[in-house]
Amino acid sequence: MSNENPSDLKYTKTHEWVRDNGDGTITMGITEHAQDLLGDVVFVELPEVESSLSAEENCGVIESVKAASDMYAPLDGEVTEVNEELDGEPELINTAPFGEGWIFSMKLKSMSDLEDLMDADAYEVFCQE
């Protein structure tokens, strides 16, 4: 199992990563560990742009060949952009989970909420538990 979780990202207990874009928005996706557990991703149901989400709210679904897994909002905020590429190439989540396989961006209600998430070291420990 890979534990090369980028140190500039924050992580949730539901295996999403969060990148602070520095402009009041964040981008999220699922981690390498999560994609490895899911297997080949074949369909992603994305949240709607402009929808308001609460932290830990079920906001979409990632379907692999194996099973459907719920996706959760990492923090409170409003969806600003979704990765339309995933429509045609859902496998980007497997091949580049921290890059081209990003899922959506949101404007956070409060940027300080980011502090509630785990850093890369804490996430690594969490995965091994």
Add this chain to the structure above:
Amino acid sequence: MSEESQNQTPQRTPLYAKHLESNGKIVDFAGWEMPINYGSQVREHTQVREDAGMFDVSHMVVLDFTGKDVKRFLQTLLANDVAKLKNPGKALYSGMLNNDGGVIDDLIVYYLADDFYRMVVNAATRENDLKWITAQADGFDLEIKERDDFAMIAVQGPNAREKTHSILKEKNVGPVSSLEPFYGIQINNIFFARTGYTGEDGYEIMIPNEDVALFWDQLLESGVKPIGLGARDTLRLEAGMNLYGTDMDETISPLAAGMAWTIAWDPADRDFIGRTALESEKANGSKYKLVGLVLEDKGILRGHQKVITDFGDGEITSGSFSPTLGLSIALARIPVKAKDHCHVEIRGKHLSAKIVKPQFVRNGKSVL
């Protein structure tokens, strides 16, 4: 996969170490530690459709029936009729039914001699099958032997036979390569059958436990790749083949499970177990049928999703993404009158699906 799993220490096949060598991701399947995939289920699926792959199916149960009453017994035990098997080695697919006409298991039986038949049943139903068979065999002059000394490898795909031939002793290539579809042959201590569960050509090979690892390695060297249970499931689904415990069980009759073709009604006086119940179902008309579904909207069909038709509701029995077709397909049990079109409820939304014959892919090609 089966939802049943036995409450005991997990068992390992003689190929367990081989699975680890090939980075198999191990899961519990009916009490067995089996590889679900070796990295990518989709890649393994495609490998079987386009070239050749092999599955460890040693967890399946091989039963040898010998004795003078064997034929008469199997004619009672099975809904299909072993009397159809006239040439040695010929195989027959059948349901084994209970008195209510429900499917206890689906199986393959090979005719090897008038007093010798070989049967392969599912791993998940092992104990239940053995109990049932033993109980029915009371009063028949026969012997039933579990062949746990056999491991089993399924080699499947357009190049599977050729690659298998390449590792055989020269004198065995002739008899194996001339096997017709759905025939098997015992050569020394190995049994070769031209059967499978993928919709591709190939063999299922029973081989003594102590020899199987070497055979596996030789197949690997000849370019046959290991394939996990995950791809086995999507391959059989595309081929429209039922999975026991998912597409049918003891509460479902073969008429409602797409298995009508496996019921031998003639001769009318062959009194197989479940016949009376099936005849009454046939006379009254079955309420449900098993069909194929192709999802037209975006999403993935899964087992237990509700199917909505103009004639009432049904249910998906198994569904997944079809790697060969690039869309989602399913087997579903729906009201017998429904046709052409239906909706499937997925997370509160009603998605549009086409009703088709339960077969999607054969020999690498779409049959839609």
